[in-house]
Amino acid sequence: MATKQEILSKLAASHEQRISKVLFDLEEDIINSLQEATNGIPLTTDLAIQLRPNLKRLIEQNYLKEGSKIISEYDEVVKGYMDYIRTTPVPDRFKLLTQPDLKLINQLKQLSFSGFENVANRFLDTIANEVYQSAIVGKPFPEMVQNIRGAVNGVYRRSNEAAINRLVDIVEENRYSDDPISKKKFEDARKILHSKYASDIRGENMRKYASQIAHDSIMQFDGQFTKYKGEEAGITSFKYTGTNIITTREFCRTYLNEVRTEEEWRDIFTGNWKGKSGSDPFINRGGYRCRHSFVPYDPAWDAEDVQKEIKKEEIKIDRKRKKENIFGDVSNDEKDILPNVFGKDENKYTKAISLIPALKQLRYVSEGKSAYYFPWNNADQLNVKKVVNDGAKTTFAHEYGHRIDDQIGRLVNDNDKVINELSKNVKDKNIVNTFKKGIVYKNEAKNISILASEKILEDRKILVKALDERKKQANDWYFSTISKLSNNIDKRYKQCAKILDELIDKDFPLTKNEFLKIMGKSANSNILVDDIKTAYQIKLKLMPSSLHRYMHDYIGSVTRNKVGFGHSDSYYKKWETIFKDGKDVVKFGENLETFANYYAAHTGNFYEFGKSVSVEYVKLMNYYAPNLTREYEYYMDVISKL
């Protein structure tokens, strides 16, 4: 179920996009109408005055008609609010919409429409005046057309030059895309258009105001309705909600997730900050195009007994859903793959899947292209190989692990109670702040693995300690051992079997059968020199080449490839630093990859020789990186109780 904030963001973006399209139609209609009216006759002042009603009709038919449709969709915001308030402990009578509420909703909608009308009237005057003045001074027709186009769409006006129109098309096609390549195309095209019209950029054009009204109007509607309903329920305090992106105002960043009384908010809003548009917190929020909104929030709801009540309610809902589908809401693309990869039995790992929204986009990558997850700008895009064999299952589970890390982080990021529980073992609270604030792409990354940064370093220190000496010890042992082995092959097997029995002592992380299984052997198999070499390397916490490639990746991501490997050094280096302890640094890529590998192993998706070897590799993960593996286990326990 989408939250009120998600509904607001989605609608605000869609409304802007639709208004943008309508303005192109309007521009064309106006120019066509002027061409028809002046076809063969000179533009006179009388004709200019006669044309005004035509212009008004075109603005109404295009812009105001779409505005009206947009406003009818504000009911979605009301629904989002009602869904939110039903999860709170306010008395049931405040969880319903009443007749006076409907009246207020209609009044607010009318108020919103007047904002659209104001823009329409203002630019009707601008365009009609341009036509009239052109008639007075005898301005050439093409020049008047260009001025009118500019008054409607600014630098995004249509042009006689095909190349310019192509640029405008590129801007429109890619403006709202989540794809980074499309974003880049958009930015480049916009830049060229701005430089093309640098000499006559019109700050005052209809497009600028209309798209801002489309965005702010819905947010204002939400602010006023929320305030009214909050007051009605006797709630006098409000929480400032939303997310941080790169352009988030400092003011919004500072107060995000803060709970204050109405009076306190009004006091705060008397201050000044960059981009402020007015002093009413519920109408103006951070300023023009601000994406944040208020929800009624009583601090008493944080009290433990109230939380228990809320949880009880949530658990009831969860259980009901679990009976239907252990994975919760899933997309059509995920429907068949999830049981195939993660099984049909409910556990804490499937519980995590059930908590997050359905995957937005699944794409299959070609051979030679790495699988990847792309979450930025809420893309939620999984790019994987077709799940046709065990290797592809492991890759899918790994990439899905990235998704869990990202989406669960987003889910709990504004829940201080859950964050406190998750960060129980975190010593440096700056890490918790980093998690809450978010990092990387417009501070969008709020992965739970960020919280495990200290554990990555703790295990790294153990794994790289005296590494060269341990490698030398393994080599010396190997050459010394093989020099003592018999040349008789049968005797040699027996000698190796005896050495293996000695190596697999109480401190060895696997039983003999488990060790043989990951080596692709049975109890009757002959034991080779390579087998005892591998066992000895495991004993010294080195990474033998025969271990699973995702185990290598797990340890490689803990140690930045000092032990084990999977992702390249440049991959780790490209990410932001999360945590520093002296010279030791944890990059975000290390948080990401450790969690994805943890998730793939713990969901039973490590395979070798046609069998699942996850049980064995979970033991090895606990052996090689005990602090980190335990920490992730703890996160999954906390999440399973949500």
Place this chain on the structure above:
Amino acid sequence: MNKKEQLYELVEEYQNIFDEQPINLHDLDDDSTFIDDIISLVQNSIKSKIKITDDMLKSVFEDTPTNSIL
């Protein structure tokens, strides 16, 4: 020794020489049609003592978008 083990040993050798791991190998299947190309790339790099560059990798792997989580 299978191809994956052969590749991992080569990468370890590469790491010992250049002190870095140049290739994203984590989802490379044992039966990938690219594994021979990569083995050959790493072997040649070790032999010639020339670091593997992005361009060399592009000749084997396709690019993924910047900021992708692999």
